[in-house]
Amino acid sequence: MTRSVREVLKEYMSERRVRKYRLVTKDGRCNIEFGNVMHRNRFAYVLDIWTTFVETRWRFVILHFVASFTLSWFIFGLIWYWIARDNGDLEWQNPPKNHTPCVFSVTDLTYAFLFSLETQTTIGYGNVYVTNACTGAVALIIIQSLIGAIINCFWCGVVMTKIALPKKRAKTITFSESAVICPKKGTLCLQIRVANLRKTLMIGSQIYGKLLRTTITPEGETIIMDQVSIDFMVDAGKDNLFFVCPLTLYHVIDKTSPFFDMAVDTLHQQEFELVVFLDGTAESTSSSCQVRTSYIPQEIMWGYDFLPIISRSKEGKYRVDFSNFTKVVSVPTAHCAYCYHNEAGHHHHSITGIDNQGFEVIDIEPPSSTKM
Template sequence: MFESLHKRIQETLVERRTRRARLVTKDGRCNIEYGNIMYSKHFAFLADFWTTFVEIRWRFVLLTFIASFTLSWFIFGLLWYWIARSNGDLEWQNPTKDHVPCLDNVMGLTTAFLYSLETQTTIGYGGRALTAVCPGAVALLIIQSLVGAIINCFMCGVILSKISLPKKRAKTIRFSEMAVICPKGNSLCLSIRVANLRKTLMIGSQLYGKLLRTTSTPDGETIIMDQMNIDFMVDAGKDNLFFVCPLTLHHIIDKSSPFFDMAVDTLHKQEFELVVFLDGTAESTSSSCQVRTSFIPQEIMWGYNFLPIISRSKEGKYRVDFSNFSRVVPVATAHCAYCFHNIKGHHHHSINGQDNQSFEVIDISDPSNVTKL
């Protein structure tokens, strides 16, 4: 009993380590870090300060927002205090009754800070005001107004750019959690489902994939993260997709495919990562965006097919049932790609498929579970 429990724990830990080793997470983030960058190279990020501010986290944007306004108010408050002190306007300088101040009702550092805040934010309570006695104070008023306008424009631009980043649109593009391998017509295909959760289209959508794995050259050189192109297509082609409803992507497993040498009992023993990309332009904002996800061998099910999710209502409208988006059923599938293409009768060889407990499988014998096309 304890040996079985220990074995199961070890298998779970190995599976978790394998899943953490992926380059691209399921939500599209790249699991990579950079080290030993020369210190001088960091100034390149400061030179491209706009992109740096747009890409930093919200907490740093808010900190910069608060700090920029507060520091500008305080620095100009010190300058107003210096002007008032130079003219003898401060309370501790005991100005005479006939003294004409540069700044009315600015008698200390606190009131100078308040005057700076009221000037830059154009509040104007009416208690403190600038007179025409000091030309330097007029020049400082112009400078602070221009600096305040620049800070306002810059911070509003940064916040608006972060809110409208194209990757936010990518959050409404959903890939299936698993990929499946099953026959499609006269071909054996690896299939992935993708859906656009918004009614607005993704114009000019293009789909493609990269297979990442570690390979060795004949010279004995090990290439980490070697990339191989994986072509995907739908029934209507692979370019300029009409992405108004969920689509099922197909990669044909033929002799040129890297999946050709794999079989149902060896697939999960492989070490690779399939990264799928969707490029397109949002119809509402005309901004280009890219959606990414990845699949490791443990997330590919051999001998299963997706359930249909599109039906037509009595009113004549097309309905997408997302409850079936990640649901699959077992189908008759050859146990290897070589058998499918070369051995007669293996095109419809019935197997139980390679199961994965995290993926929902249903029995299609119940007619209520099937969504008709």
């Protein structure tokens, strides 16, 4: 059934409000701004001009690229025009027939600009050239050639560096849109799925998380964006992951976990943001990169588990089915961590999950065992 315009607008405003209050967006960008920065600190961006241009958006890089070349051509064109005028080479100066110009064919400002462009771009059309009549012209062509080479090297470096930025490699590493909480190997765990979309490995990959929340100390001090470390691991450990196929990362919810005091009916009432980091080195370029994403309480599903996505064909090849990457299935799960560990708490036991709109839930049969 078609949704009304009001429902669509309400959903859009809700998503926009969520994005506004996130510190880290789903694609890893940090939603933060700096205010009241001193002018001398702003001057530091000019001193570190290389990093400034590398971090600038492409639209501004292209704008500065065009402006730098055009401005240099025009400035040197004016100098060439001044040299020609000083030597009496211009048309309106009516030079004699036996006059030797500084630059042959530079008789007005347009030709001076064209000669400047041709000199800096090493274009030669054959009818414009410097003569030996003016020492200043010979010196100027040397200076312009050197400056043009510097400008070319600078912009080639900026473009190549921006293309090869490690964060571009991070675009091919993706996290699941949601996190789930369910039993795993005899304990209650929060699970997240991550996948490397390229066949090249991420060497020395490490995964960790930070729980960001506002806390009030016993002294009454309010700490905004208080950070609590969250440890994630896979079956083989938490360091030097063999990241050749999608991995399911899990955080054990025990007494030391900040999720221990949460329950199925209070999770979505909490105010926190779970930021997950993955650090590694790209095998093909040997460049280090970091991938980030975040989860808010509405994106954590209690009582669900991820569907299996790795299988093995009859030919012995491993196959990854990315259609099940974000799909989940309901599993029996305790109502809270207190219930799961049979400890005294304020919540009752329940074996059903909770509905979370926006995620696809399907039923599957128990997977058959496969011999390796």
